[in-house]
Amino acid sequence: MDVLSRYPFLKREGARALRQMGLSGVEDLRDKYPWEFREGARVVLSILRGERPDIGGPGRFLVYLSSKMFLSALCDPVITGRYVNFERDALQRHMEADVERWLSGEDGVGELVERVLRDLNLNAIVEYPAIRIPIAQYTRHTSYFRNARYRLYMRPVADGMVILDMRHRTDREVFAHLVREAYASRLRAEIECIPSLAELYGDAVTEAKRLKEELLKSFSTAEFEKGVAEAFPPCVKAIIARIKSGENVEHHGRFFLATFLNHVGYSEEDILSIFSSAPDFEEGKARYQVEHITGKISGKVYSVPKCATLRAQGLCVKESYGDPLCEKDWLTHPLKYYRVVARRLTGRKT
Numbered sequence: 340m341d342v343l344s345r346y347p348f349l350k351r352e353g354a355r356a357l358r359q360m361g362l363s364g365v366e367d368l369r370d371k372y373p374w375e376f377r378e379g380a381r382v383v384l385s386i387l388r389g390e391r392p393d394i395g396g397p398g399r400f401l402v403y404l405s406s407k408m409f410l411s412a413l414c415d416p417v418i419t420g421r422y423v424n425f426e427r428d429a430l431q432r433h434m435e436a437d438v439e440r441w442l443s444g445e446d447g448v449g450e451l452v453e454r455v456l457r458d459l460n461l462n463a464i465v466e467y468p469a470i471r472i473p474i475a476q477y478t479r480h481t482s483y484f485r486n487a488r489y490r491l492y493m494r495p496v497a498d499g500m501v502i503l504d505m506r507h508r509t510d511r512e513v514f515a516h517l518v519r520e521a522y523a524s525r526l527r528a529e530i531e532c533i534p535s536l537a538e539l540y541g542d543a544v545t546e547a548k549r550l551k552e553e554l555l556k557s558f559s560t561a562e563f564e565k566g567v568a569e570a571f572p573p574c575v576k577a578i579i580a581r582i583k584s585g586e587n588v589e590h591h592g593r594f595f596l597a598t599f600l601n602h603v604g605y606s607e608e609d610i611l612s613i614f615s616s617a618p619d620f621e622e623g624k625a626r627y628q629v630e631h632i633t634g635k636i637s638g639k640v641y642s643v644p645k646c647a648t649l650r651a652q653g654l655c656v657k658e659s660y661g662d663p664l665c666e667k668d669w670l671t672h673p674l675k676y677y678r679v680v681a682r683r684l685t686g687r688k689t
């Protein structure tokens with residue numbers, strides 16, 4: 340299979356392919372390759388519907404580029420998160436297969452694995468039977484994982500590099516998770532917010548927004564019976580959707596969600612049950628953090644961050660949600676949003 344079909348993000352191969360096809364921009368892609376252009380949006384919509392589209396078929400590279408452009412047009416962290424998770428799983432499958440081929444001695448595969456890792460900003464050295472990764476890069480991409488096997492003290496280290504012996508299943512699993520996270524963070528960073536692209540994708544933009552709303556509603560049923568889930572502000576709904584979609588949400592995001600849910604009446608058990616959908620969930624650690632935030636073990640109830648803080652942390656999503664309430668000058672805190680909307684919905688103070 341063509342290397343770009345498996346790793347469509349490779350810089351050198353991607354630039355060469357674009358040169359050969361004479362493509363210079365998204366309008367060019369739409370005009371010269373209309374099927375691939377439309378397919379890029381269709382793949383994203385299909386993922387939003389919970390389907391598992393086949394993304395390895397013909398035109399994979401151009402479809403991938405179009406999907407990224409579509410996500411830039413939508414400028415929505417929940418939709419981007421869903422797509423990134425899907426791509427991340429595909430990358431893991433290809434990488435695992437290539438590592439198997441490399442371990443069995445197939446020529447040239449070690450160089451390919453090393454090149455893929457470099458394009459994921461991992462300056463790894465691939466030398467049978469080990470893959471060595473600089474300590475700082477290793478810790479950056481494994482910090483989400485709480486299991487002890489990811490900790491640095493569990494790994495051999497030499498010359499500033501963490502050594503993963505790929506003959507061992509545990510090391511292969513650690514490697515697979517690290518590569519997934521490296522790819523997810525590169526992809527998320529690459530998908531810029533360019534709302535002006537929306538007009539190129541027409542009705543697909545409206546459909547994506549509708550599917551996202553459906554997705555959010557599906558997360559607001561039984562387990563959100565405390566408080567008034569429909570009144571949660573967009574920033575809270577976005578984090579819940581990201582966790583439910585299997586994304587490893589950053590520490591700030593989890594802290595915010597735990598403080599918010601605690602303030603609207605959720606118990607530690609309720610909060611833990613929501614966090615338990617995260618792929619890196621580890622009950623002991625999560626319980627300690629949640630009980631610290633709620634004051635059970637720290638004696639201090641942490642307050643919910645203000646909108647300004649959430650904006651600085653990249654957690655405010657008012658640009659992509661277009662919620663008129665978030666545009667009001669007085670809306671300076673997510674709990675203000677919650678109280679106003681909950682009162683409108685229930686007719687009583689919360």
Ligand code: SF4
Nearest residue numbers: 572574646655656665
């Ligand atoms: S303006 Fe405030 S309440 Fe609205 S999304 Fe941003 S942080 Fe949340």
